Structures are given as C-alpha cells and as structure tokens.
Amino acid sequence: MSQPLLSVEGLEVRFHTPKGIVEAVRGIGFEVGREKLGIVGESGSGKTMTGRSVLRLIRPPGEVRAKRMVFDGNDLEAIDEVAMREIRGRRIAMVMQDPKFSLNPVMKVGDQIAEAYLVHRKVGAEQARKRTLDMLAAVKIRDPARVYDLYPHEVSGGMGQRVMMAMMLIPEPDLLIADEPTSALDVTVSMQVLAILDDLVTQRGMGLMFISHDLNLVASFCDRVIIMYAGRIVETCKASELKQAKHPYTQGLLASLPRIDRPVGELSVLSRDPAWRDGPVVVDGKMVG
Amino acid sequence: MIEVGNLEVSFGEGAAVIRAVRGISFEVAAGETFGLVGESGSGKSTVLRALSGLNPNWSGAMHVDGQALGKRRSKAFHKLVQMVFQDPYGSLHPRHTVDRVLAEPLAIHGMVDVDRRIETALVEVGLGPAFRFRYPHQLSGGQRQRVAIARALILEPKVLLLDEPTSSLDVSVQAEILNLLQRLKRERGLTFILVTHNLAVVAHMCDRLAVMNAGRIVEEMDVAELRRGEASEAYTRQLFNASLGYNRARARELITFE
Numbered sequence: 241m242s243q244p245l246l247s248v249e250g251l252e253v254r255f256h257t258p259k260g261i262v263e264a265v266r267g268i269g270f271e272v273g274r275e276k277l278g279i280v281g282e283s284g285s286g287k288t289m290t291g292r293s294v295l296r297l298i299r300p301p302g303e304v305r306a307k308r309m310v311f312d313g314n315d316l317e318a319i320d321e322v323a324m325r326e327i328r329g330r331r332i333a334m335v336m337q338d339p340k341f342s343l344n345p346v347m348k349v350g351d352q353i354a355e356a357y358l359v360h361r362k363v364g365a366e367q368a369r370k371r372t373l374d375m376l377a378a379v380k381i382r383d384p385a386r387v388y389d390l391y392p393h394e395v396s397g398g399m400g401q402r403v404m405m406a407m408m409l410i411p412e413p414d415l416l417i418a419d420e421p422t423s424a425l426d427v428t429v430s431m432q433v434l435a436i437l438d439d440l441v442t443q444r445g446m447g448l449m450f451i452s453h454d455l456n457l458v459a460s461f462c463d464r465v466i467i468m469y470a471g472r473i474v475e476t477c478k479a480s481e482l483k484q485a486k487h488p489y490t491q492g493l494l495a496s497l498p499r500i501d502r503p504v505g506e507l508s509v510l511s512r513d514p515a516w517r518d519g520p521v522v523v524d525g526k527m528v529g
Numbered sequence: 530m531i532e533v534g535n536l537e538v539s540f541g542e543g544a545a546v547i548r549a550v551r552g553i554s555f556e557v558a559a560g561e562t563f564g565l566v567g568e569s570g571s572g573k574s575t576v577l578r579a580l581s582g583l584n585p586n587w588s589g590a591m592h593v594d595g596q597a598l599g600k601r602r603s604k605a606f607h608k609l610v611q612m613v614f615q616d617p618y619g620s621l622h623p624r625h626t627v628d629r630v631l632a633e634p635l636a637i638h639g640m641v642d643v644d645r646r647i648e649t650a651l652v653e654v655g656l657g658p659a660f661r662f663r664y665p666h667q668l669s670g671g672q673r674q675r676v677a678i679a680r681a682l683i684l685e686p687k688v689l690l691l692d693e694p695t696s697s698l699d700v701s702v703q704a705e706i707l708n709l710l711q712r713l714k715r716e717r718g719l720t721f722i723l724v725t726h727n728l729a730v731v732a733h734m735c736d737r738l739a740v741m742n743a744g745r746i747v748e749e750m751d752v753a754e755l756r757r758g759e760a761s762e763a764y765t766r767q768l769f770n771a772s773l774g775y776n777r778a779r780a781r782e783l784i785t786f787e
Contacts, residue, residue, distance in 0.1 A: 426726065457775060460775040497700055497729065502756070507733070509704050510704070
C-alpha cells in the first residue's frame with residue numbers, strides 16, 4: 241500500500257456519564273488505503289464509534305481525541321467545521337445500518353439523492369436529476385425513473401439501502417465508511433450490494449471501511465481485517481488469514497459460529513479473559529506487547 | 530405433533546389483498562426441530578404467527594397434538610404451545626420486573642407454587658434468582674432473551690415456536706442461547722419450529738427444514754442434505770451459496786425469484 245488515505249493514531253472516544261467516564265475507544269491506530277478494510281467486533285466494542293469519530297459525528301458529552309488523524313493530507317483534528325463540511329459527504333461518506341432511520345420520510349428518494357449532489361457540486365437541477373438517475377442505475381435499481389419519485393415508505397429494505405448508497409456515492413467520495421450496510425438485508429440482496437462496493441474499490445480506487453459483526457462475511461469480502469474488543473484493536477490480519485487468527489478472542493468468536501458444512505455437538509462459548517482488555521495484541525500473526 | 534395442511538394467510542381486502550402464505554403443508558413429529566427458512570417477506574414468520582394464534586386471518590387445517598385448531602385458541606393450547614420472539618427488547622414490558630413477566634402466565638393459568646416455579650425457571654435458563662427483581666433495561670440482550678425463554682417455558686409447554694430467536698444477538702451470545710435451547714429440548718423432550726434466515730443456525734439446530742419463497746414452500750429437505758449442499762431447487766441453491774460468504778462471480782449471477 242503506497243500512501244494511505246486515512247491514517248489514525250491514538251484515537252480515544254469517551255463519554256462523560258453520571259456514572260463516570262465510559263471509554264468507548266481506547267487508543268487505537270490504523271490506516272486505510274484504497275482497499276476494503278473490515279472492522280469487526282461485538283456490540284459495544286467501539287467499532288461504530290471509530291467510524292463516527294473520523295467524520296466528527298460524535299456529539300458532546302462524547303469526546304474524541306487522537307494523537308494523529310490525517311485524511312489525504314488534511315489534519316482532521318485541526319481543521320475547522322467549515323473545512324470539515326467540505327470533507328464530510330464530499331470526500332468521506334458514511335452509509336448507516338438502517339435506511340428506515342436515515343432517509344427523510346417526507347421527501348422523494350430521488351430528490352434526496354439529488355440534494356446530496358447539489359450540496360457539493362455547482363450544477364443545475366436538471367443535471368442533478370440526470371446524475372441521480374445514473375446513480376440509481378449504478379446501484380442496480382431496475383427502473384430508476386419510477387424509483388426516483390417514490391417516498392421512503394414505498395421502498396423495501398434492500399432498495400432503501402441501495403438508495404442510501406446512491407446518496408452517499410453520488411459526490412464520488414474517496415473514502416466510504418459503511419456501518420453494517422448489509423445486516424438488515426437478505427443474503428442475496430446483501431451480495432448484490434457488496435458487489436457494488438467491491439466494484440467501487442477495485443475500479444474507482446475508493447477506500448472502504450466496512451464495519452460489521454459478521455466474521456464470515458468480512459473474511460470473504462474484505463482485504464484486511466481489524467478485530468476490536470472493549471475499545472481496542474486486539475488483532476489485525478489479512479482477511480484471507482482470519483480463519484487462522486491467533487488472538488484467543490478472535491479464535492473464540494470463530495469457534496462460537498455454527499457451521500453449515502459440519503455438525504458440532506455443542507457450540508463453544510466464549511469465556512472472556514479480563515486480560516484481553518489490556519493484554520498483548522496480534523498484528524499479522526505475531527503477538528505484540 | 531404438528532400438522533399444517535394447505536394453510537393460506539392473507540392481509541388486506543379486494544384489490545389490495547396480499548397473500549402472504551399460499552397454501553403450504555408440513556408435519557412436525559414430536560421431539561423434532563423443524564426449520565422454516567426464507568428471506569424477508571417469504572411468509573415464514575406469518576406461518577408461525579398463524580400457528581400460535583396471533584394471526585386469526587387464515588384458512589386451511591392445523592392440528593397440534595391431535596387437536597384441530599380454530600380461530601380462537603383455548604387456554605389449554607397456550608399451555609401446550611409457546612412462542613419466543615426475535616427482539617428481546619420489544620417482547621418484554623419495559624416497566625415490568627422479570628418476576629412480574631414470569632408470574633403473569635402462571636396467574637392466567639391458575640398455577641400454584643409460583644415462587645418455586647419462577648426461581649426454577651430462572652435457574653434453568655442460566656440466570657439465577659438474583660435476576661428476579663430486575664427490569665429489562667438492566668439486562669443485556671442475551672439475558673433478555675433468556676427471560677423470554679423462561680417465560681415461554683414456565684407453563685411447561687410441549688411445543689416452542691422460535692421466531693429468529695438469536696438474530697439480534699452477538700455471535701458469542703447466540704452460541705449460548707442455541708446451547709440453552711438444545712439442552713432444554715433434550716431435558717424436556719420439546720418440539721421446536723425454528724424460523725430463521727440463517728442456514729448455519731438451521732444446520733446446527735434442526736432435523737428437517739422447509740425453504741419458503743413468496744408464500745410457498747419451495748423445497749423440504751433434511752439437514753444432512755443441506756450440509757452437503759444438495760438442494761434440488763435453484764432458489765435453495767442460491768440461498769445456500771449466498772450464505773457461504775461473498776464471492777464476486779457468484780454475486781453477479783444472482784437472480785430474483787418471484
């Protein structure tokens with residue numbers, strides 16, 4: 241990998257609550273190039289907070305600190321909100337898990353996508369509409385002209401997720417943060433959505449942060465994988481080598497999955513070792529720290 | 530134990546009628562775990578809801594334990610058949626303690642020895658008496674699902690209808706809940722119908738399964754055939770392939786089955 245698109249060091253996210261400080265992300269570092277980087281973890285592991293902190297989407301009382309957070313030469317920590325708006329949406333976009341809660345219910349989906357284009361480009365309404373129709377076709381929607389005029393409640397979950405993707409992709413971002421983009425979808429629709437993302441990375445050179453809890457999916461889809469536990473990265477490896485993971489947490493997760501190809505009597509249950517919180521981590525098969 | 534014959538369920542009327550289930554039939558033997566698999570909108574949950582009495586708008590014939598089912602279910606039916614829902618957040622009353630959640634079915638059925646039954650139920654699902662006076666918001670997702678299972682089992686039913694019982698849980702918690710269900714089934718000789726979209730879960734839990742699409746059963750198979758990937762219908766094969774993970778070439782070949 242030559243120059244990484246995004247480089248993060250010592251990222252911390254904490255929330256001040258009445259019961260004390262909750263450390264959601266505890267000093268993590270990673271780089272994303274023009275590749276598919278999977279971020280895997282269970283609920284509460286800090287994977288979503290990691291994605292959100294890159295776009296400065298964590299509101300007070302949440303607090304984000306990083307030793308270094310650089311996107312394509314821009315110091316994301318230092319720039320002001322005006323400069324951040326140039327990056328957010330235009331250069332780094334984010335697809336959320338559930339289209340139901342991310343689309344405006346009283347606006348036609350086509351107009352919502354066109355709006356995302358108009359905000360970032362100095363073009364007329366007619367051209368924005370044309371570009372929107374192209375984009376809808378690009379995300380494999382069969383009848384773009386019809387879908388353009390639908391309201392969010394009139395589209396299915398799978399179609400809604402593709403509309404979301406069209407909206408996020410229309411400004412042609414360099415980096416896409418996809419937070420569980422397929423977990424609300426059926427397997428077959430999910431495969432089609434992944435194929436679209438795959439094309440964008442391999443053909444257009446987009447970078448992708450793919451946040452997911454599905455180990456099998458990440459292993460088969462991504463190039464590299466980061467495994468998070470309790471706000472830390474406990475293991476990083478090539479996606480193709482995920483099955484040979486060395487960290488006991490990763491191994492435990494993999495072992496707890498039921499298998500379609502061979503029967504197991506009882507599923508193995510993860511017993512969490514307190515040492516995982518701060519103990520050694522695995523980088524590409526080697527124990528560190 | 531369970532016989533379903535030519536079951537039809539529709540919603541709406543006139544031109545806007547949606548036939549969610551279009552004449553399906555299957556049988557489940559006592560002590561068996563039967564899987565209903567399909568994508569969203571295939572009608573698999575609707576079948577379960579019709580069976581449990583939550584959906585009175587059905588036609589066809591359904592028998593459980595030799596008894597024909599009518600539109601309204603008797604108390605005896607609910608003592609025999611209980612259901613566990615997908616979302617443990619939505620299926621427990623937010624302002625009722627675990628104790629109240631578990632006491633309610635006992636009160637409805639006039640069962641005695643309430644204290645002992647509640648404590649036993651909590652121990653059996655691996656929670657213990659310490660959880661008895663907690664509210665749902667004080668429990669994790671897995672613990673809530675354990676409470677939902679305890680509530681279903683407290684009437685000592687013979688049949689458990691499971692609607693995506695682990696799909697909102699983390700994989701490590703999923704393993705715990707599936708193990709719990711397997712153990713309870715062994716100990717009590719329960720009969721399960723498990724609705725899920727996850728073929729690996731079906732392969733692990735079930736003896737036989739039916740694949741549904743657009744309100745019909747596309748294919749019925751036993752779990753050994755599923756494991757070997759020996760589906761005779763194209764739809765099942767596609768579902769099987771998609772569940773093996775992402776594959777660039779395969780993703781392009783996907784088609785929509787109507």
